Amino acid sequence: MAMIEAVEISKIYSMGDISVNALERVSLTIEKGEFVAIMGPSGSGKSTFMNILGCLDKPTSGRYLLEDIDVSHLKRDELADIRKKKIGFVFQGFNLLPRTSAIENVELPMLYDGLSLKDRRQKAMVALKLVGLEGREHHHPNQLSGGQQQRVAIARALVNTAPVILADEPTGNLDTKTSVEIMEFLTKLNKESGITIILITHEHDIAAYSRRIIRFLDGRIISDEPRKRP
Amino acid sequence: MINIPSTFRISFRALRVNKMRSALTMLGIVIGVAAVIAMLSVGTGASTQISEQISSMGSNLIMVLPGATTAGGVRMGMGSQPTLTLGDAEAIQKESSAVADVAPVISEVAQVVYGNQNWSTGVVGTTPSMINVRDWHLSSGRPFTDQDVKNAIKVCLLGQTVVDNLFGDVNPVGQIIRIKKIPFTVAGVLAVKGQSPNGQDQDDTIFVPVTTAQKRLFGTTFPGMVRILMVKAKSTENLPAAEKQITELLKQRHHIGPKQEDDFTVRNLTQFMQAAEQSTRVMTLLLGSIASVSLIVGGIGIMNIMLVSVTERTREIGIRMAVGAKTWDIRLQFIIEALTLSLIGGAVGIAAGVSSSKAVAMLAGWPTIVSPFSILIAFGFSGLVGIFFGFYPAYKASLLNPIDALRYE
Ligand SMILES: Nc1ncnc2c1ncn2[C@@H]1O[C@H](COP(=O)(O)OP(=O)(O)OP(=O)(O)O)[C@@H](O)[C@H]1O
Ligand SMILES: [Mg+2]
Numbered sequence: 080m081a082m083i084e085a086v087e088i089s090k091i092y093s094m095g096d097i098s099v100n101a102l103e104r105v106s107l108t109i110e111k112g113e114f115v116a117i118m119g120p121s122g123s124g125k126s127t128f129m130n131i132l133g134c135l136d137k138p139t140s141g142r143y144l145l146e147d148i149d150v151s152h153l154k155r156d157e158l159a160d161i162r163k164k165k166i167g168f169v170f171q172g173f174n175l176l177p178r179t180s181a182i183e184n185v186e187l188p189m190l191y192d193g194l195s196l197k198d199r200r201q202k203a204m205v206a207l208k209l210v211g212l213e214g215r216e217h218h219h220p221n222q223l224s225g226g227q228q229q230r231v232a233i234a235r236a237l238v239n240t241a242p243v244i245l246a247d248e249p250t251g252n253l254d255t256k257t258s259v260e261i262m263e264f265l266t267k268l269n270k271e272s273g274i275t276i277i278l279i280t281h282e283h284d285i286a287a288y289s290r291r292i293i294r295f296l297d298g299r300i301i302s303d304e305p306r307k308r309p
Numbered sequence: 310m311i312n313i314p315s316t317f318r319i320s321f322r323a324l325r326v327n328k329m330r331s332a333l334t335m336l337g338i339v340i341g342v343a344a345v346i347a348m349l350s351v352g353t354g355a356s357t358q359i360s361e362q363i364s365s366m367g368s369n370l371i372m373v374l375p376g377a378t379t380a381g382g383v384r385m386g387m388g389s390q391p392t393l394t395l396g397d398a399e400a401i402q403k404e405s406s407a408v409a410d411v412a413p414v415i416s417e418v419a420q421v422v423y424g425n426q427n428w429s430t431g432v433v434g435t436t437p438s439m440i441n442v443r444d445w446h447l448s449s450g451r452p453f454t455d456q457d458v459k460n461a462i463k464v465c466l467l468g469q470t471v472v473d474n475l476f477g478d479v480n481p482v483g484q485i486i487r488i489k490k491i492p493f494t495v496a497g498v499l500a501v502k503g504q505s506p507n508g509q510d511q512d513d514t515i516f517v518p519v520t521t522a523q524k525r526l527f528g529t530t531f532p533g534m535v536r537i538l539m540v541k542a543k544s545t546e547n548l549p550a551a552e553k554q555i556t557e558l559l560k561q562r563h564h565i566g567p568k569q570e571d572d573f574t575v576r577n578l579t580q581f582m583q584a585a586e587q588s589t590r591v592m593t594l595l596l597g598s599i600a601s602v603s604l605i606v607g608g609i610g611i612m613n614i615m616l617v618s619v620t621e622r623t624r625e626i627g628i629r630m631a632v633g634a635k636t637w638d639i640r641l642q643f644i645i646e647a648l649t650l651s652l653i654g655g656a657v658g659i660a661a662g663v664s665s666s667k668a669v670a671m672l673a674g675w676p677t678i679v680s681p682f683s684i685l686i687a688f689g690f691s692g693l694v695g696i697f698f699g700f701y702p703a704y705k706a707s708l709l710n711p712i713d714a715l716r717y718e
Contacts, residue, residue: 135631136712156635162711163633174628174715178326188632190315235632 080147082243082275083109083132088141090127090298101127102138103298111242114269115277116286116306119295125279126171126247128295132277133168133245134158146242163188167236169246173228175220181231182207182216188239206234210264226257233261237268244268246278250285262288313645320646323618334614335654337607338694342658342687343665344600349683350666352593354676359589363582365502365511367443369409369545371552373397373538373559374574391534392572395519397562398436398538404558407551409543412439413519413535417527421515422487423475430471432488432515434522442541450482450497453518461520465493468512469501491525493517552577597683601690607654608694615647615702626706627714639707640700647699648692655691659684 090102101124109115117125130136131143134150143150145165153161162168175184185203194202207216210230220228229249236244246265250258266288269276280286287306294302324331375392398413415434420427439445440452453464465488472481481495502511523532542551552575559565559573619626626639663684666677 130712159633159635191633
C-alpha cells in the first residue's frame with residue numbers, strides 16, 4: 080500500500096482573463112517510510128503540490144489517494160479529520176499562534192481531538208523535549224528565535240503521531256547550524272519511527288539528507304531519482 | 310469535537326488581548342441589561358403597590374354615593390345633599406341577591422383625647438358589616454355588635470395610627486377615650502392596612518356604631534341619613550349584577566322616573582382599580598420593550614466587533630483548520646467568544662440594574678421591585694443576544710478555505 084498516490088493532478092488558478100497552470104498532470108507515488116526532497120525553481124508549483132498533499136487545498140482535476148483513501152471526494156470536516164490524524168504540516172513561515180505559549184501551540188492538534196487538558200499538556204511536553212525545547216514551553220513565539228519557533232512547529236506536527244510529515248522549506252530562513260540540527264532530527268524521526276517525510280527545499284545540502292529527489296519545473300515533474308551518493 | 314472549557318479559556322484570552330475593545334463592546338450589553346432590569350423594577354413596583362392597595366380596599370367593593378352623575382360621567386354636587394338612608398342600606402342587604410354585605414358610613418373629623426394625649430382623626434359611624442365589607446381584621450379586642458348598634462352603645466374600634474398617637478405602649482383595649490368630650494370604651498384595634506389608592510392613611514380612623522354617631526356625636530340635621538354605602542358583592546362575577554340591582558332598587562326607593570336624573574351614584578371600585586392595575590402592567594411591558602431595544606443595539610455592537618475579530622484573525626483560523634479544527638470547532642470558538650462578552654456584560658448589567666433601581670427608589674421615592682424573574686429574563690436574553698449576533702461572524706469564519714485563510718495578509 081502506497082502512502083501517497085497522486086494521479087494526474089492539475090491545479091489552475093484563474094484570475095479574470097489570466098489563468099496560471101500551477102500544476103499540470105502531476106503523477107507520483109510515495110511509499111511508507113520514504114524521505115523525499117522536492118526541489119525546483121521559484122514558482123514551479125512545489126508549494127501548490129504540497130498544499131494539495133496536505134489536504135489544505137484541492138486540485139482542479141486528478142485524484143489523490145492517501146493510504147488508499149480517495150481524498151478528492153471528502154467533505155470539509157472529513158478533510159479536517161485527515162489533517163488532524165494523518166498529516167503533520169511544517170510551514171515555511173512557522174505559522175504559530177501569536178500570544179500563545181509554545182506548549183499551547185503544540186497542544187493545538189490535540190485540542191481538536193477532544194483530549195483533556197492534562198493529557199494534552201503531558202503529550203505536548205514529550206514532543207517539546209523531543210525537539211530539545213525543554214524549559215521554553217511557556218515562551219511565546221515572539222520570545223523565541225527562528226530555529227526555536229521552527230522546532231515548536233515541528234513538535235506540533237509530531238504530537239498527533241501522524242504517519243506523514245510535510246515540510247515546506249522548513250529551514251528556509253534558518254542559519255546553517257540550526258538547519259543541520261533540524262535536518263538531523265527529521266532524519267532520526269524517519270529512521271527510528273518510520274514516519275514518511277516530504278520536504279521542499281532550494282538547498283542541495285538539505286536535499287542531501289533525503290533518499291529521493293523530485294524536481295519540479297513549470298508545474299511538471301522533470302526528474303525523480305534516488306539521491307546520488309556524493 | 311473540541312471541549313467547551315478549553316474553548317472558554319481561548320475566548321477569555323482572545324478578549325484580554327483587546328481589553329479596551331472588549332470592555333466597550335460589553336458596555337452596550339451592560340447598559341441594555343441594566344435598563345431592562347431597572348425599567349421592569351419600576352413597573353413591577355408600581356403594579357405591586359396598586360395590587361396591594363386594591364386588596365387593602367377590600368375585594369369586590371362597590372360604593373354608593375349621594376348626588377347625581379351627569380351624562381358625561383362627571384359627578385355633580387356629590388355629598389352636598391344627603392340622599393342615602395340607613396333604610397337604603399337595609400333594603401340593599403335584604404333585596405339584592407348579588408350583594409354579600411352592606412355597611413353605611415357617616416363620618417366627620419373629631420378631636421380625640423386619652424389622658425393628656427390628643428389627636429384629630431376621622432370618626433366613622435358604621436355597622437359591624439364594615440369589618441366584612443372592607444376585609445378588615447382586628448389585631449386585638451373584639452368588634453362591636455349589632456346589639457351595640459341597636460342600643461347606640463359608646464364603644465369604638467381604633468385604627469393603628471390613632472393607637473400609636475394616643476396610647477404609645479399602653480394596651481388600648483378596655484380603656485376609655487373621649488371623642489368630642491364624650492367617653493367611649495375601646496373594644497378593639499383594627500389591623501394595619503396602610504395607604505389607600507389615593508394616598509390616604511387608612512389606619513388613621515375610628516369606627517363607632519352608626520346610631521351612636523348619629524345620636525351622640527354628630528347631631529346631624531338629617532336624621533337617618535348616611536354619607537356613603539359600602540357594598541360587597543358576592544364575587545367578582547357578581548359585581549355587574551350587584552351594580553344593576555342596587556341602581557334599580559334605589560331608583561324605586563327614591564321614586565326616580567325614567568327621564569329623571571339619579572340622586573345617587575354607584576361606583577364599582579374594584580373594576581376601576583383593576584383597570585389601573587392593567588394599565589401599569591402595560592406600562593411595565595412598554596418600559597421593558599424600550600429597554601430591550603438597547604440590549605439589541607448592544608448585540609449589534611458585539612456582532613460588529615466579532616466580524617472585525619474574524620477578519621483580523623483569519624490566519625489564526627487558517628492555522629487552527631490546518632491542524633484539524635472542524636467547521637463547528639471554529640464556529641463554537643467565535644460563538645463562545647461572543648457569548649462570553651454578552652454574559653459578562655449581562656452579569657455586570659444585573660449589578661448595575663439592581664443598584665440603579667435602588668437609586669431610583671431612594672431618589673425618586675418610587676416603590677421599585679427587582680423580581681428574580683426579570684433578572685433571569687435579562688440574563689437569558691443577553692445570552693441569546695450573544696449567540697444570535699455571534700453566529701453570523703462565527704459562520705463566516707467557519708466557511709473559510711484553510712489555504713486561503715493561511716495566505717491571508
Ligand atoms: N493563490 C494563488 N492564486 C494565483 N496564483 C497562484 C496562487 N498560488 C500560487 N500561484 C501561482 O502558482 C505558481 C506556483 O506557485 P507555488 O507557490 O506553488 O511555487 P513554488 O514552487 O512553491 O515557489 P517558491 O519556491 O518560490 O516557494 C506560481 O506561478 C504562482 O504565481
Ligand atoms: Mg513555495
